[in-house]
Amino acid sequence: MKILVAVKRVVDYNVKVRVKPDASDVDLANVKMSMNPFDEIAIEEAVRLKEAGIATEVIAVSAGIANCQETLRTAMAIGADRGILIQTDVELQPLAVAKLLKAVCEKEQPQIVLCGKQAIDDDANQTGQMLAGLMNWPQATFASKIVVAGQLATVTREIDGGLETVEVPLPAVLTADLRLNEPRYATLPNIMKAKRKPLETTHPATLGVDVAPRLKTLKVAEPPKRTAGIKVADAADLVMKLKTEAKVI
């Protein structure tokens, strides 16, 4: 069974992003980039399924600029067998990425596609669900546990009120939530090994996909900052202020 994992190159989660002076976009010049943390969890899960003898091959796919190769090498250092880069300089939105992944799915015929539940840059939380819709496959999002047996995945999902468990027949799209696993650190030997793993480069036009953005960003801004208030002396002072000043209790 092949597993396809979609990985995105995003601003590292430790970076505090800034808005460009002309408010057209966030400033990504000289900013540290990393694999989207939820995608790292997705890769780890796929590699574990391979180590458990359920998957035979783990393929990492990334779409974007040439530097996304680094993200694919990271995925291969964690344990993906090979990488596919869909290279383009066009700004890619979730619908376009889902269409690109669909084209790759039709060629590679995976039984499971794993995605991170959302990317920490655009916070869209769409691509996996969109791919499932386009493929007419079932979906199980926000997974905190995945058990694969035969042609069935049993997935525990994080929902607002707690947890729910669903069964989906394969092929299916699954998306990883935070608690699914803790990704391993890539060791130096594995990083070196990853450099020799196959990485194929293709393009949206080759896959026959129109990736033109559907949403236009008119402007970006930093939200109004909250300023620190006052320190209160003790519990009595706090209760008094909440009652008479803030009037919230």
Add this chain to the structure above:
Amino acid sequence: MAILVIAEHDHTSIKAATRNAVTAATKIGGEIHLLVAGSACAAAADAAAGLAGVSKVLLADAPHYADQSPENLAALVVATAASHTHLLAAATTCGKNFMPRVAALLDVAQISEIIGVESADTFVRPIYAGNVVATVQSADPVKVITVRATAFEAAGDGGNAHIEKLSAGPDLAQNKLVGRELSKSERPELTAAKVIVSGGRGMGNGENFHRLLEPLADRLGAALGASRAAVDAGYVSNDYQVGQTGKIVAPQLYIAVGISGAIQHLAGMKDSKVIVAINKDAEAPIFQVADYGLVGDLFEVLPALQAELG
């Protein structure tokens, strides 16, 4: 042409977040229809008909909508899309699950978690965990939108919409619900609560968390929340989590106890009206966003606070 809001419900009543999505729809402007898809859910449809601002309730009642499977729900919404300009749902785990599927099947973009409506095609949404807000414009014929509930007021009652029955779509049978483990609580839901008492790693362990925070929450009629650190340490389950990777909340009063204030936690609660922080570390970042800060040992402050509240 009208705006369709897809209601989230438990088959008898409408979930609070749907009321906020209805308010977002009124800001877009136009007639508002509410879709209730469920099984034996006539009571939910009646409740939907009473929402202020709603002119029509579309009711699809069939056994295969009982579990709100994203495949069946998306197919139904797509079938009704032709007569609507905008499709809206609250950005809950349910809305986030099926709406992108709807967008893909309609070949349109989704605009996720809007916090503002500029016009019928232009919306404001947070990116980078709320550290940046983007204003985006959609040229698609149908706008598929999820709504961040805390950014809009809840629509009230007083409506008198008529209920129109929809014929159900086919059962795609792609997703079988095996079970749900929902946290049982008499307290309000986190995302709808007016007051939230939240605990962090400073609570020390799960026993302290419940023993010290529950009486305070009960006294204030508050929901209980937690930081990711407290969840990761196993004090409480993940559905308590407030933050970028948990729930986004904006209550009237947010009391953070033993929470240092990591960026990812602030992303989930910084829009609260009044923030109170109780922490023994005077340098904790939570004090930078708190309206009222109390530097002290929570194991002494909480009993004193309880005594003051009576």
